[in-house]
Amino acid sequence: MKMHYDIEGGNFSAAGRASSEIKKTLKQFNIAPALVRRIAIALYEAEVNVVAHAWKGTMNVDLTPEGINVVVEDEGPGIEDIGKAMEEGFSTASDRVRQMGFGAGMGLPNIRKNCDEMYLSSTPGVGTRLEIKVYFGASSVCESCHRNFPAE
């Protein structure tokens, strides 16, 4: 099952809508609550990052019985130093972003903590690409729900 969402830079009213929709879908497929929680947190942080830093972006989700693969791409200022951006506490967020309760340099470390694989690349002045993978594992989907899982 594939899902696509557009993310508008600077629009904090809408920030989190895509992650919320995906969370709802995962719950409908009876994915284990602990996994739903991890995925929702990682996607929400990623979505807020696009809203906070970029001009616009997209979130593309590929959901299979084995796991979820999400690619978040944006057009924006990009990240100058990815190593530094991954450090807890490092942030280039504006005051407006901080007033929204974010921008404390916890986002990327929090994403890394909540996914199984994370790939981040960026071209300064062009944009950023983030890919997140979470594997469901054998016990995360019950037998009856597994049968109902949508085919690719």
Next chain:
Amino acid sequence: MNLQRINEIIDGTIRLDCSSFHDYTNAFASDLMSDVLRFQMEKTVLITGLCTIQAIRTAEIINISCIIFGRGKQVTEEMLILAKEHRISIVVSGATVFEIAGKLYQNGLKPIPR
């Protein structure tokens, strides 16, 4: 502890009662939403002075079903609509976040497990 008891203890006002949940055991106080996202929040009440739509959205993502807004913050209609959609109860109080946290701690709510 249920929503009514929480409201009574902090002398607050319930702006939205979605309380299908009656056994809050923990509370967490923060204005930083990224910090809220770092911990397990089951059975937890969020106390915050950050009165924005993002506080509601963060609560939804992390499965928090009750938010107390301190320092006399005004909850907007947009926030109430989103809270209702996700069954998140909203309580407001003129007291500071410190005072609200202190009263709830004194009455038995615990910090979240670290």
